Amino acid sequence: MTEITDYKKARQITIEVKQFVRQLIKPGMKLLEIAEKIEAKMIELGAKPAFPVNLGINEIAAHYTPAFNDDKIAQGLLKVDFGIRFKENIITDTAFTLDLTKEKKFTKLIEASEKALENADRLMKRGTKLNEIGKTIQETITSYGFSPIRNLCGHQIKDHNLHAGLTIPNYDNGNEKTLDEGTYAVEPFATTGTGIVQDARPSGIFKFESRKGVRDPIARRIMDFIEQEYQTLPFCERWIIKKFGERAIFSLKQLEQAGVISQFHTLVEKSSAPVSQAENTYMIHGNSVMVLSD
Ligand code: MN
Numbered sequence: 001m002t003e004i005t006d007y008k009k010a011r012q013i014t015i016e017v018k019q020f021v022r023q024l025i026k027p028g029m030k031l032l033e034i035a036e037k038i039e040a041k042m043i044e045l046g047a048k049p050a051f052p053v054n055l056g057i058n059e060i061a062a063h064y065t066p067a068f069n070d071d072k073i074a075q076g077l078l079k080v081d082f083g084i085r086f087k088e089n090i091i092t093d094t095a096f097t098l099d100l101t102k103e104k105k106f107t108k109l110i111e112a113s114e115k116a117l118e119n120a121d122r123l124m125k126r127g128t129k130l131n132e133i134g135k136t137i138q139e140t141i142t143s144y145g146f147s148p149i150r151n152l153c154g155h156q157i158k159d160h161n162l163h164a165g166l167t168i169p170n171y172d173n174g175n176e177k178t179l180d181e182g183t184y185a186v187e188p189f190a191t192t193g194t195g196i197v198q199d200a201r202p203s204g205i206f207k208f209e210s211r212k213g214v215r216d217p218i219a220r221r222i223m224d225f226i227e228q229e230y231q232t233l234p235f236c237e238r239w240i241i242k243k244f245g246e247r248a249i250f251s252l253k254q255l256e257q258a259g260v261i262s263q264f265h266t267l268v269e270k271s272s273a274p275v276s277q278a279e280n281t282y283m284i285h286g287n288s289v290m291v292l293s294d
């Protein structure tokens with residue numbers, strides 16, 4: 001049984017990691033160092049990363065985590081998206097955006113997604129229609145003169161399942177289903193561009209699909225490890241290399257080809273316009289709501 005006190009502890013850890021991230025990141029730092037320090041902080045505080053830390057610069061909206069040999073540096077408009085996994089089945093998911101430009105040219109774009117989240121916040125209770133949340137997000141972002149990303153959305157979170165059940169739209173999509181008890185992430189994205197993201201390069205972020213007959217003994221060991229350690233939660237090549245060495249790169253390719261794992265693609269704004277993001281996780285329990293990330 002998951003207890004309310006466990007949710008409170010998960011909330012406390014998430015907030016502490018967020019404070020750590022805000023004072024950690026400086027322009028020019030390597031993304032790899034940032035991701036590893038954030039993930040290490042979660043472990044230090046008694047949790048695990050629920051998924052690889054995502055660090056999307058400018059038009060990269062989602063699904064970018066540094067590779068094990070990544071040399072990109074923090075600059076421009078940087079989205080930090082992370083979550084913890086506490087006591088195996090409590091998962092949080094949260095994001096914010098930093099303006100690392102000297103001239104602070106993204107202040108309004110960041111404010112738009114933050115304000116959209118703040119306005120959606122009030123609707124996070126039982127009985128709210130999903131399209132009401134989408135409408136509020138859309139109206140807030142367009143009032144700034146920007147567009148919400150329509151093909152990215154918030155989501156329900158269940159045990160070992162980051163994206164499960166209901167999706168929470170970033171625009172009025174006409175879905176009149178209502179919120180009930182459960183855990184939900186709301187994540188408005190604002191852009192100066194078209195408001196659509198598309199698949200770009202493979203991200204090095206994977207998830208387990210199903211066991212298959214795998215001949216190579218190393219690939220088989222990696223399959224066992226992934227299934228046990230992450231279940232269906234996302235993981236990355238960088239983590240597997242840390243555990244199994246660089247030979248794991250080839251094994252992951254074999255597992256992907258066999259359909260044991262699937263790979264996410266980096267999601268990029270279609271017109272290459274900058275994207276900001278804000279995200280919180282809410283736990284609705286009876287008539288009360290706990291924000292697990294703020
Ligand atoms: Mn997220």
Ligand code: MN
Binds near residue numbers: 093154155185187279
């Ligand atoms: Mn999310």
